[in-house]
Amino acid sequence: MAEFDYDLFVIGAGSGGVRAARMAANEGAKVAVAEDKDLGGTCVNVGCVPKKLFTYAAHFAGDFEDAEAYGWDVGARDFNWPRLISNKDSEIARLNGIYGRLMDEAGVTLIEGRATLTGANSVTVGETEVTAKYILVATGGHPVVPGFPGNEHVITSDQAFHLEALPQRLVMVGGGYIAVEFAGIFHALGVEVTQLYRGPLFLRGFDHDLREKLAGEMRKQGVDLRFDSQVAKIEKQGDAFKVTLEDGGALETDLVMYATGRAPNTQGLGLETAGVELAENGAVKVDGHFCSSAPSVYALGDVIDRVQLTPVAIAEAMILVDHLFGEGAHAHMSYDNIPSAVFSHPNLATVGLTEEEARKRHGDIEVYVSSFKAMKHTLTGRDETTFMKLVTEPGGGRVLGLHMMGEAAGEIVQGFAVAMICGATKAQFDATIGIHPTSAEEFVTLRTLRKARE
Ligand code: NDP
Numbered sequence: 001m002a003e004f005d006y007d008l009f010v011i012g013a014g015s016g017g018v019r020a021a022r023m024a025a026n027e028g029a030k031v032a033v034a035e036d037k038d039l040g041g042t043c044v045n046v047g048c049v050p051k052k053l054f055t056y057a058a059h060f061a062g063d064f065e066d067a068e069a070y071g072w073d074v075g076a077r078d079f080n081w082p083r084l085i086s087n088k089d090s091e092i093a094r095l096n097g098i099y100g101r102l103m104d105e106a107g108v109t110l111i112e113g114r115a116t117l118t119g120a121n122s123v124t125v126g127e128t129e130v131t132a133k134y135i136l137v138a139t140g141g142h143p144v145v146p147g148f149p150g151n152e153h154v155i156t157s158d159q160a161f162h163l164e165a166l167p168q169r170l171v172m173v174g175g176g177y178i179a180v181e182f183a184g185i186f187h188a189l190g191v192e193v194t195q196l197y198r199g200p201l202f203l204r205g206f207d208h209d210l211r212e213k214l215a216g217e218m219r220k221q222g223v224d225l226r227f228d229s230q231v232a233k234i235e236k237q238g239d240a241f242k243v244t245l246e247d248g249g250a251l252e253t254d255l256v257m258y259a260t261g262r263a264p265n266t267q268g269l270g271l272e273t274a275g276v277e278l279a280e281n282g283a284v285k286v287d288g289h290f291c292s293s294a295p296s297v298y299a300l301g302d303v304i305d306r307v308q309l310t311p312v313a314i315a316e317a318m319i320l321v322d323h324l325f326g327e328g329a330h331a332h333m334s335y336d337n338i339p340s341a342v343f344s345h346p347n348l349a350t351v352g353l354t355e356e357e358a359r360k361r362h363g364d365i366e367v368y369v370s371s372f373k374a375m376k377h378t379l380t381g382r383d384e385t386t387f388m389k390l391v392t393e394p395g396g397g398r399v400l401g402l403h404m405m406g407e408a409a410g411e412i413v414q415g416f417a418v419a420m421i422c423g424a425t426k427a428q429f430d431a432t433i434g435i436h437p438t439s440a441e442e443f444v445t446l447r448t449l450r451k452a453r454e
Pocket of ligand 1: 176177178179197198199203204260261308309340341342
């Protein structure tokens with residue numbers, strides 16, 4: 001008889017958990033996954049997927065306006081939020097089903113319910129106790145709202161995906177991916193948006209030029225962007241809310257959304273019974289092989305709070321499965337040159353070092369920038385800047401950072417990210433023929449050096 005019921009027991013059927021389960025099963029392991037919510041985790045249910053669908057909806061607003069310059073009479077336009085929500089929900093239900101089928105086809109046992117560790121090799125789900133050689137904690141994270149008077153009145157991204165109606169006015173608090181993306185979505189859908197960020201410039205950690213350029217574009221569009229602004233309290237006033245700021249100012253609004261970060265889901269999992277150590281913020285502490293302080297318990301994805309991105313969780317899962325059940329050929333995860341996009345209006349995308357990081361690490365660097373109006377807007381007259389930036393070693397050396405603001409930035413930067421992983425040099429970028437006419441060709445035609453700023 002086998003020593004354990006399963007070779008691998010995964011807690012959480014999100015992007016990382018499902019990928020690990022399927023890949024381990026493909027390697028011949030006996031695998032179960034426990035999930036107490038819809039399959040697919042944050043990304044599928046209340047993250048990347050519905051957010052991207054919302055951004056498509058939002059971009060139509062500008063597309064209809066732009067179409068007229070190209071000869072189209074678009075006619076009366078009306079936006080139906082409940083229809084968008086309902087179509088989005090159908091698509092997500094379809095994806096939930098696909099996740100179930102993929103696991104089924106791989107031979108993974110799905111156990112519906114909340115799993116709790118009862119030891120280093122045992123888990124209970126409901127009344128059932130099972131044992132496993134390895135337990136993988138892939139429970140993701142949840143939005144956090146700071147403590148202040150009136151914080152019970154705010155919503156987070158979890159609720160934003162299920163609003164019954166669009167508010168007329170919205171106060172968005174935060175300056176990260178989610179706040180910026182939702183500010184753009186709601187604004188384009190006709191909501192009066194005020195975005196409050198506690199620091200001097202939002203999107204901390206992104207290239208400074210990119211942050212400034214996006215702030216400029218959002219302000220031009222009419223988003224009321226307020227930096228160095230903190231909420232002191234929120235009071236309900238009839239159907240509306242009064243938001244009092246720490247500087248004494250006040251705003252009246254119909255909805256307040258907080259996007260002030262996410263915390264790991266490690267509460268109530270029984271991790272302490274297995275001797276799993278947590279970091280101060282509740283994240284599972286893991287080593288280079290995603291092993292926790294308990295040798296049989298592993299963790300990956302948002303719950304380890306390294307990089308909270310779906311493709312990173314998936315990559316971590318592949319590496320872990322290779323380490324536990326495969327040949328171990330790709331046993332280490334590199335967190336360098338991870339490309340990412342902010343689906344703001346316009347989009348941002350980035351890979352590699354910011355100018356500030358590059359200068360700190362490499363000292364002598366070269367910076368190339370280009371700011372222009374995309375060809376599409378020569379006819380529409382839309383006042384929207386496309387911005388591109390390369391940060392390189394001097395004299396045609398390696399490209400250290402590549403940043404873009406503009407339409408399809410994510411699609412464009414994804415391709416360049418491969419070049420970055422290959423260690424592409426500025427000389428090789430220069431030797432690459434552009435595809436004309438595109439915005440992306442700017443990245444291979446940048447020749448004028450911008451003097452590095454102090
Ligand atoms: P982020 O960590 O990106 O941003 C949090 C923001 O909230 C920061 O601007 C932060 O300010 C601010 N903040 C934190 N605490 C407080 C506070 N007490 N009061 C006021 N402001 C505060 O988190 P998000 O919630 O936006 O997103 C979570 C993660 O999800 C992201 O980091 C990202 O990894 C992932 N994500 C990725 C997307 C994508 O790939 N397109 C889209 C959406 C999410 P400060 O900078 O000063 O700390």
